[in-house]
Amino acid sequence: MNLLRRHPVAIALVVLLLATAIHPLSPLIDAVTGSTPGDVDLERPVTYVLVAPLSNTLDALTFLSQPRAEWALAVWILALAAWGALRRSETPLTWRRRTTRALVGPGVLVLLAVAAVLLPRPVPRLTTEGTVGGTVMDYHAHTNASHDGRPGWTLAKLAAWHERQGFEASYVTDHNVIYDGSLPVPEGTSINLLPGVEWSVYGQHVVAIGPVEPLPRDSFQGTTARMIRIFAAIERQGGLSIASLPEYWRYHWDDLGAFVVGGVDGFEIVNCAPKALGFPSKLRRQVLTLAGSHDLMVVGASDNHGWGKVTCVWNVSLPGAQGFHTNRVFARPLALVQGDGWSWAAAVSQPWYMLRSLSWSERASWLTWVVIILLYRAMPRREGQGAGLGILARSLGRRSRRTTVPNETPT
């Protein structure tokens, strides 16, 4: 009872870590069938698991759809500020001290959000069993050749980003800038960078992959009827066309039948960009039905622009093949639920889904960190001093002296 009163946050966290273990989410979900795949796995490096609370939190921040990110950050900032300002203190606080306390929590949260985008860190990778038969691919990724690509985000950096996460190949699809594959493959990488482009035409982004060439983009603007002619134009070049998210969902949902008649070769069903992550599961199933009945490809896209360290999706593809059954899409469950439920509840549901998707080793790491922090905070404090690492070190030192000295004394 005393422990609960003195450390309510730690105790609540322990209860949550145990409660979410009852209904865990699988680390990866087959986005086509909705089931847990048996022949691929998510491998987490030791360093990732050692600092699991940080690793998982940064991943969970990365996999927020835009509306959920806005709600979650607003609610967390208000809650942390209120908690900081209203928290009881042994000594009366001046308004200035109170304001400082109110700013600490939101400050840490903003730092975490920035870290999720920029901080280099260990990341999980997809591993396949020998029987899986296919190449681990990304169909949609950008470099600094795109207007919204991260400055300095070169082909070499993109390839390294893919390599760390278990990819073997990626199409390079900059906005209206063709990558023809003729540039030398970056040194020190085994990633196969494949030719592609992402065309912007009349409210739609079309990923074109394969031997693509320049197109008179203006001639596909103005109406949907003109726009869908780009699919046939890409086919004449020998390339494949994939309708990108979020655009077909946002602006052309009623035109998807026309897309198929126009010759589109496939649809993205998962895209990790914040605006695309909100694609609802119900609509994903409708696209899967449409694609399945016309034998069209469905793919996952990191849509990486150099911001953020982790992908939410991988493909395992049969090279050179096309059609519904030639590509499998594996996504992190946290990314797949972004379009479902209430966005305003994201401040609660995002941590809930994150904790549910922890592996046992990650859960053990979280619990260890909670215990370490509890022990540290329970250290006896000297008059006028907060608990500090100095005190921790001193008291550990005291304890070890007490145990070693008698042994050294000859009797």
Ligand SMILES: [Zn+2]
């Ligand atoms: Zn893109």
